[in-house]
Amino acid sequence: MNSNKYRMIYQELSGKIISGEYQQHDQLPSENLLVKQYQVSRETVRKALSLLQTNGFIQKLKGKGSVVIYNESMNFPVSQLISFEEIKESLNMDYVTHVESFDKVHASDYPAVMTALKISGNTELFKVVRTRRKGETVNIIDTDYFLVELMPTLTKEIAEQSIYSYIENQLGLVISFSNKAITFEPMTTAELELFNGASPPYAATVRSIVHLSNAVAFQYNISKHRASEFKFVDFSRRPTIKK
């Protein structure tokens, strides 16, 4: 699957960084060394290193080498396009997902979704509301809208597991990128009820528009988090190109 040379190199090096074989502030082997080790061209090594750099694993220093900057403690629900089930898995979290409702609706009743996904009013959508509980307390309410046309066989049972796994593994679609907005908003009475009370009565709210690799927006997600439990972590680089 990942049989590209640069992906293999990326995987091996990132794996060694995550496992701790390379620690923060360590030097990676030089590009020339990696060329010899992997028996590939320099541009291929550089492609792998560039990926490591944009993903926050290393910093390349001209004239010096590549140094590891990844630090486990600064990790977490990272600014990445990852499904809740995937986060849960990678963090060994003891969350339980419960499907509160699963309906087929018309976009015309949800103007915000219409504009976000740029669809017409008669487009059919699956509306899925799910809660994420830790023990007895609900910490997250996820409301999702999916294009029925792209996944006509979606069911409540699938929604109880991982919809992303279904989309990628069963349907063979490729999820690619998203736009997110994070705000802090008062809870509606319905939300307060689902949360079974929350102090403060405010929710950290993440709205996302998710796109496939063919650039089609297929999902609109509203994720309401109990504010006291919310943390969003991000790695970002300063734009290298200025006017």
Next chain:
Amino acid sequence: MNSNKYRMIYQELSGKIISGEYQQHDQLPSENLLVKQYQVSRETVRKALSLLQTNGFIQKLKGKGSVVIYNESMNFPVSQLISFEEIKESLNMDYVTHVESFDKVHASDYPAVMTALKISGNTELFKVVRTRRKGETVNIIDTDYFLVELMPTLTKEIAEQSIYSYIENQLGLVISFSNKAITFEPMTTAELELFNGASPPYAATVRSIVHLSNAVAFQYNISKHRASEFKFVDFSRRPTIKK
């Protein structure tokens, strides 16, 4: 300054997208066409297009071409390493910065900063507290800690303008990447006072560790936002490499 070929191409294409000459869903010229237009090699064109893709301007579709996905409305204090003055400028915001305090302190009194910047207790720091006001209301309180060693000539006057501009243009240092964490926290009484009241008494809190291009952490920033005014926007891609 940006005399690289791929940067020039990036600038020109991103400029045309931002200005609206290329609209969302438009096709960019094919790689081969760009090769001819710019009289460069294909890898150089591809470098520019890759940058446009990772920065959320385009999506490349195998067998088809590059399509514009950038959409102005989904813009804003984006997940990027940008200083407040730069945001202000790019959005024509009518904010006023006021320096509340400017001190030289010892790291030992700020254990959170010590661990964040990985420095020893006797390291000298500038502690700068600034408020950002729109009219009469304070919307943001920024608390910054900078390594004195790297910028001994920092002054309160500079802090009233743009510290980032001073660091890059006066000192010639290159600001490179940062780790951020966003949380929602109750305000302290001191903060409530600076905000001159805020309902709810919660602050959207962004903590960042900012690094230079040589991977040295030089700044720790705590940015408290009036929750009702806070919005954080992010573009992210799904990791292409899986285990």
Next chain:
DNA sequence: GAGTGGTCTAGACCACTAA
């Protein structure tokens, strides 16, 4: 089949860092 983007190569020249 023609055109598109994706991967990879071998080699060149440059700018920067460090001893």
Next chain:
DNA sequence: TAGTGGTCTAGACCACTCG
């Protein structure tokens, strides 16, 4: 000066899309 990463080239072969 030797070693490092940054840019650029010309060409190859592949996989995908679409008419």
